[in-house]
Amino acid sequence: xxxxxxxxxxxxxxxxxxxxxxxxxxxxxxxxxxxxxxxxxxxxxxxxxxxxxxxxxxxxxxxxxxxxxxxxxxxxxxxxxxxxxxxxxxxxxxxxxxxxxxxxxxxxxxxxxxxxxxxxxxxxxxxxxxxxxxxxxxxxxxxxxxxxxxxxxxxxxxxxxxxxxxxxxxxxxxxxxxxxxxxxxxxxxxxxxxxxxxxxxxxxxxxxxxxxxxxxxxxxxxxxxxxxxxxxxxxxxxxxxxxxxxxxxxxxxxxxxxxxxxxxxxxxxxxxxxxxxxxxxxxxxxxxxxxxxxxxxxxxxxxxxxxxxxxxxxxxxxxxxxxxxxxxxxxxxxxxxxx
Amino acid sequence: xxxxxxxxxxxxxxxxxxxxxxxxxxxxxxxxxxxxxxxxxxxxxxxxxxxxxxxxxxxxxxxxxxxxxxxxxxxxxxxxxxxxxxxxxxxxxxxxxx
Numbered sequence: 173x174x175x176x177x178x179x180x181x182x183x184x185x186x187x188x189x190x191x192x193x194x195x196x197x198x199x200x201x202x203x204x205x206x207x208x209x210x211x212x213x214x215x216x217x218x219x220x221x222x223x224x225x226x227x228x229x230x231x232x233x234x235x236x237x238x239x240x241x242x243x244x245x246x247x248x249x250x251x252x253x254x255x256x257x258x259x260x261x262x263x264x265x266x267x268x269x270x271x272x273x274x275x276x277x278x279x280x281x282x283x284x285x286x287x288x289x290x291x292x293x294x295x296x297x298x299x300x301x302x303x304x305x306x307x308x309x310x311x312x313x314x315x316x317x318x319x320x321x322x323x324x325x326x327x328x329x330x331x332x333x334x335x336x337x338x339x340x341x342x343x344x345x346x347x348x349x350x351x352x353x354x355x356x357x358x359x360x361x362x363x364x365x366x367x368x369x370x371x372x373x374x375x376x377x378x379x380x381x382x383x384x385x386x387x388x389x390x391x392x393x394x395x396x397x398x399x400x401x402x403x404x405x406x407x408x409x410x411x412x413x414x415x416x417x418x419x420x421x422x423x424x425x426x427x428x429x430x431x432x433x434x435x436x437x438x439x440x441x442x443x444x445x446x447x448x449x450x451x452x453x454x455x456x457x458x459x460x461x462x463x464x465x466x467x468x469x470x471x472x473x474x475x476x477x478x479x480x481x482x483x484x485x486x487x488x489x490x491x492x493x494x495x496x497x498x499x500x501x502x503x504x505x506x507x508x509x510x511x
Numbered sequence: 512x513x514x515x516x517x518x519x520x521x522x523x524x525x526x527x528x529x530x531x532x533x534x535x536x537x538x539x540x541x542x543x544x545x546x547x548x549x550x551x552x553x554x555x556x557x558x559x560x561x562x563x564x565x566x567x568x569x570x571x572x573x574x575x576x577x578x579x580x581x582x583x584x585x586x587x588x589x590x591x592x593x594x595x596x597x598x599x600x601x602x603x604x605x606x607x608x609x
Contacts, residue, residue: 265576272579274580275583283583283586287564287576287579288579290564290572291561291563292573294563294568294569295568296569296571296573342571345559349559350556353549353550353552353555356552360545374581378581
C-alpha cells in the first residue's frame with residue numbers, strides 16, 4: 173500500500189514535519205487533517221498546525237481550536253492548533269514596547285513608538301510573525317512524533333520558506349555594519365559614548381540570536397521536512413503546482429508527493445442517464461489530466477481522492493485518510509522498531 | 512637659572528607648541544574623520560534597519576524593531592539628522608576647517 177511512496181528519494185528520512193501546500197481551494201485542509209488523523213491512528217503523537225489565515229481546521233473536526241495546541245476530542249494522539257498571525261504581531265509589538273519603557277525615558281518612548289507601530293503594519297509583519305510561530309513549533313518538536321502543517325495558499329507559504337535565506341544574509345550585513353561602526357568608535361574612543369566591544373553589544377547579540385533562529389529553520393526545512401502538494405485535476409491547479417515545485421527546488425527543497433483531490437466519482441455501470449454520461453465524460457478528461465500529472469512531475473502521486481457530496485468531517489475524514497497513500501503507518505512501524 | 516634649565520624649559524615649551532600644532536593639524540582632524548566615519552557607518556546601519564521610517568519597505572523591519580529598546584536614543588537622533596541634513600556634500604565638507 174505504501175509501495176508508491178517508498179519509491180521516493182529518501183525513504184528512510186525521518187519526516188518530523190510534513191507540509192501540505194497548494195493553490196487556494198484545492199482541499200489542503202481536508203487532506204492535511206486526514207493525514208494527521210491517519211498518523212495519529214497509526215500511534216504517532218501528531219500535531220496539526222493550520223497557518224491559513226482563513227482557518228477551517230476547527231470546522232473539519234467540529235470543535236473550537238485555538239492558538240495553542242490542544243488535544244482533539246474523540247481522536248487519540250492528535251493535537252491541533254490554529255496560528256493567529258494578528259495576535260502574534262500584536263504580542264510582539266507589546267513585548268518591544270514593554271522592554272522599551274524599561275530601558276529609556278518616556279519622552280523618547282513616544283518618538284520611537286511611531287516606528288514600532290510602522291514596523292508592525294508593514295506587509296511583511298504577518299509573514300514574520302507566522303514564521304516565528306513556525307520556528308516555535310519546530311523547536312517544541314520533542315513533544316510530538318510528527319507535526320503536520322496545513323499551509324496558506326501557495327504564494328504565502330513559499331515566501332515563508334524563502335525567509336530564512338533572505339534574512340540570514342540581511343542580518344549578516346547588519347552585523348557587519350554594526351561591527352564596523354563599533355570598531356571605528358573604539359578607534360576614535362571619543363565623545364560621551366563609551367566604547368563598547370562587539371561582543372558586549374546587545375544589538376549584535378540580538379541579531380546573532382535571530383540569525384541562529386533562521387539557520388535553525390532553514391536546516392529543519394531542508395533536513396527534517398517533507399512537502400506534499402495538493403492539486404485538483406484542472407489546468408490552473410496543475411500549472412500552479414508546477415511553478416510552486418520549481419520555486420521549492422530553487423530553495424533546495426524537494427517535493428515528496430502529490431495528492432490529487434476532487435476527482436469525479438464514477439457512475440454505476442448500468443446507469444446511462446444524462447448525469448451518468450456527464451460523469452463518464454468528465455472522468456475521461458480527468459484521466460488524461462492525471463496521466464499528464466504523472467508524466468510531468470517527478471514527484472509521485474501518493475493519493476487520489478474522489479469528490480464527496482457532503483462536507484468532509486467526522487467519519488468522512490477517516491475515509492479520506494484511508495485513501496491517502498502516504499506512509500504514516502510504515503513510518504510508525506519503523507519508529508517502533510528503532511525506538 | 513642656569514643655561515641648561517632655560518634650554519630645558521624652552522624645549523618643553525617648544526614641545527607643547529609642536530604637539531598642539533600636531534594635534535590641531537593632524538591628530539584632531541584624523542580623530543574627527545574616524546568619528547565622522549563611525550557616525551556615517553552607524554547611520555548606514557540605522558538606515559538598513561529602519562528604512563521603512565522613510566517609506567522604503569524593508570523585509571526585516573519586523574525583526575529590527577526588536578533592536579529599538581537598545582537603540583532608542585541613537586534612533587531618535589538619527590531620524591532628526593536624516594531629516595535635517597541638507598546634503599551629503601555639506602556633511603562631507605564639515606571636516607575641512609577653512
